[in-house]
Amino acid sequence: MKKKFSLGLTIQYGFAIFFMLLFSLPLLFMISSSFKDPQAIFADVKSWRAFFPVGDVNFDQYLGVFDRLPLWQFLFNSIFISAVVVLLGLFVNSLAGYAIARLKFKGQNIILVGLIATLVIPFETIAMPLLVLVNSLPRVGFENGSFELTTGWLNTYLVQIAPFIAWGFSIFLFVQYFKTIPKELDEAALIDGASFFSIYWRIIVPLAGPAFATSAILSFLAIWNAYLWPVMVVQTEALRTVQVGLDYFWASTSEEGTQWGEIMAYSTLITVPIIIVFVIFQRSFVASVASSGVKG
Amino acid sequence: MVSLNNLNRKLLGQSLKSRSARAGFLFVFPAVSMMLLFLVTPVILAFSLGFTNAKFASPTEPSFIGIENFTEMLSLGQVSVEADPNDENVAYDNLRTYTKPSNASPYAGMQILSESYSADGTQANFTVAGDALFWKSLFNTLVFAAVIAPLQGGLALALALLINSKIRGKVFFRTVYFIPVVTSMVVVSILWIFFYQKDGLANVILDALIPGFEPVSFLTSPDLALPAIIFMSAWQAVGFHMIIWLAGLQTIPAELYEAARVDGANSWQQFRAVTWPGLRTTFVFVLIIISIQAMGVFTQINVMTQGGPLDSTTTFVFHIFREGFRKNDIGYSSALAIVFFVIVVTISAIQRRLTRDKD
Numbered sequence: 166m167k168k169k170f171s172l173g174l175t176i177q178y179g180f181a182i183f184f185m186l187l188f189s190l191p192l193l194f195m196i197s198s199s200f201k202d203p204q205a206i207f208a209d210v211k212s213w214r215a216f217f218p219v220g221d222v223n224f225d226q227y228l229g230v231f232d233r234l235p236l237w238q239f240l241f242n243s244i245f246i247s248a249v250v251v252l253l254g255l256f257v258n259s260l261a262g263y264a265i266a267r268l269k270f271k272g273q274n275i276i277l278v279g280l281i282a283t284l285v286i287p288f289e290t291i292a293m294p295l296l297v298l299v300n301s302l303p304r305v306g307f308e309n310g311s312f313e314l315t316t317g318w319l320n321t322y323l324v325q326i327a328p329f330i331a332w333g334f335s336i337f338l339f340v341q342y343f344k345t346i347p348k349e350l351d352e353a354a355l356i357d358g359a360s361f362f363s364i365y366w367r368i369i370v371p372l373a374g375p376a377f378a379t380s381a382i383l384s385f386l387a388i389w390n391a392y393l394w395p396v397m398v399v400q401t402e403a404l405r406t407v408q409v410g411l412d413y414f415w416a417s418t419s420e421e422g423t424q425w426g427e428i429m430a431y432s433t434l435i436t437v438p439i440i441i442v443f444v445i446f447q448r449s450f451v452a453s454v455a456s457s458g459v460k461g
Numbered sequence: 462m463v464s465l466n467n468l469n470r471k472l473l474g475q476s477l478k479s480r481s482a483r484a485g486f487l488f489v490f491p492a493v494s495m496m497l498l499f500l501v502t503p504v505i506l507a508f509s510l511g512f513t514n515a516k517f518a519s520p521t522e523p524s525f526i527g528i529e530n531f532t533e534m535l536s537l538g539q540v541s542v543e544a545d546p547n548d549e550n551v552a553y554d555n556l557r558t559y560t561k562p563s564n565a566s567p568y569a570g571m572q573i574l575s576e577s578y579s580a581d582g583t584q585a586n587f588t589v590a591g592d593a594l595f596w597k598s599l600f601n602t603l604v605f606a607a608v609i610a611p612l613q614g615g616l617a618l619a620l621a622l623l624i625n626s627k628i629r630g631k632v633f634f635r636t637v638y639f640i641p642v643v644t645s646m647v648v649v650s651i652l653w654i655f656f657y658q659k660d661g662l663a664n665v666i667l668d669a670l671i672p673g674f675e676p677v678s679f680l681t682s683p684d685l686a687l688p689a690i691i692f693m694s695a696w697q698a699v700g701f702h703m704i705i706w707l708a709g710l711q712t713i714p715a716e717l718y719e720a721a722r723v724d725g726a727n728s729w730q731q732f733r734a735v736t737w738p739g740l741r742t743t744f745v746f747v748l749i750i751i752s753i754q755a756m757g758v759f760t761q762i763n764v765m766t767q768g769g770p771l772d773s774t775t776t777f778v779f780h781i782f783r784e785g786f787r788k789n790d791i792g793y794s795s796a797l798a799i800v801f802f803v804i805v806v807t808i809s810a811i812q813r814r815l816t817r818d819k820d
Contacts, residue, residue, distance in 0.1 A: 185637050188640060210661070260491070261492035269485065286802070287802070292782075293785040296786070328495075390647075392759075393782070451704055454642075454704040
């Protein structure tokens with residue numbers, strides 16, 4: 166049997182491919198350019214060569230940017246900060262979610278209502294007062310071989326981590342998910358004499374994989390890509406995240422002629438690993454975003 | 462025997478109740494205390510600092526100044542002065558006699574928001590404002606939100622319908638469309654700075670499509686910088702909202718489409734009668750989150766244009782940031798943040814109301 170030619174379907178493929186090019190070509194350009202000298206980047210811009218690593222392909226731009234910047238340090242900072250926020254956040258928020266969804270205690274409803282209310286507060290509103298606040302908080306510093314009590318959290322890891330651990334949206338997500346787990350499981354464990362914490366740890370957590378994945382992915386993306394807050398609270402180069410480091414690098418070279426090759430190498434280095442992780446776990450990513458919509 | 466059992470149960474239940482109360486309190490304590498410290502306290506701080514003249518890290522104690530920050534922010538005035546068609550400085554010099562900060566005039570310290578001249582050029586009409594950038598940034602932000610909401614929301618819906626259609630390779634296309642979302646805004650901004658240069662990719666493509674096209678430097682043009690940033694922002698985020706539309710599409714039962722087909726509805730009629738009504742809650746949600754995200758636009762501005770050229774891309778959050786962080790004027794910045802909060806809440810309340818089911 167001959168397949169019928171369908172005009173509608175052809176148009177659909179046409180659009181699908183057009184959008185595929187629209188969304189992928191800029192990133193292909195970035196990746197390809199990271200292997201080229203700046204002169205080659207500009208020479209290639211007028212042809213298809215812009216999007217492919219062709220011509221004199223080398224790693225000079227990568228070597229150059231590592232030479233110029235403490236990029237390993239930036240990478241470590243970003244990974245460390247994201248990992249701590251995600252891991253502590255998962256624990257703190259799921260524990261709170263468990264209490265709200267499964268336990269009975271005073272003020273439970275007020276807390277839930279309060280949590281939902283916090284979701285409407287845009288971070289931009291509180292960024293400046295939060296800066297004033299963290300600047301006046303006490304901190305135990307380690308200087309000259311001894312601990313001392315100082316004031317102000319600016320230029321620390323702490324200031325980039327602590328404000329983002331507890332997250333109303335994540336708690337709400339856990340509450341919703343935990344409510345779908347049958348209550349009989351808890352009750353059976355209670356009769357066996359299990360503590361509430363061991364019920365949370367041994368029964369609830371293992372059954373809530375998707376909620377943990379969603380919360381982890383959304384908070385990781387937010388922290389890894391964060392910009393406004395790190396720009397405000399960190400001036401020390403050694404504590405910069407990859408995003409802020411890139412912005413400073415770009416701003417500092419734009420006067421004396423931008424090092425486009427090195428900028429593309431830096432951008433590729435901090436983008437491609439995330440894209441690879443996304444492609445591997447794309448089902449979970451998509452489910453996370455979708456659930457952020459359904460719950461809203 | 463039976464009553465003893467009941468008593469036992471009661472006792473057990475009571476101890477369980479108190480254990481549950483204790484555990485519940487203990488388990489929410491870390492999250493709730495952190496949110497009180499890092500979220501609720503700053504909100505209270507914003508609402509109190511907005512009524513003071515606080516400066517960041519300043520040794521002098523802030524003092525309460527009532528609604529002065531707000532009157533300065535919102536004050537507007539009209540000034541007409543004599544002008545000379547042959548010398549544009551005359552009008553400005555005359556205006557300055559009103560707006561000089563040391564003057565006793567009600568317009569002292571105010572800035573030019575807009576200006577117009579009479580037909581013969583002998584009279585100049587100035588609109589002056591206590592904070593001209595407040596109005597400009599508010600306007601730019603509203604334009605940004607008003608353009609990007611239909612653009613990005615509509616494109617996202619088109620992509621979702623495409624993915625949801627009969628084409629093969631759905632997962633592949635969906636993945637590619639989503640990739641810019643996981644790319645950071647700093648990377649995207651710098652990449653597009655390159656594209657928007659005079660010898661960049663955008664000009665190369667436009668040159669190929671439009672005969673006789675003159676290359677332009679998008680980000681240094683007061684007319685093109687904001688549209689260029691809007692387009693780039695939509696490009697970066699559209700995949701996110703595509704996924705939300707897709708989730709909405711998948712909640713529509715297939716039987717409804719079958720019934721429509723049986724009734725002889727074509728694709729467009731099916732969309733009007735089945736798809737669009739079924740996407741109602743998704744529509745409200747997408748509209749509200751795009752608007753709120755758009756109102757908060759900051760990263761692209763700070764990386765790409767710093768609010769320029771000629772303040773044409775200064776957005777509200779960028780203004781808050783510059784007043785508070787660059788000029789250390791925490792009091793005024795907090796007042797701006799309060800206004801921002803009120804605007805965002807109002808916009809989402811209006812959208813919710815306008816899109817509510819009429820029943």
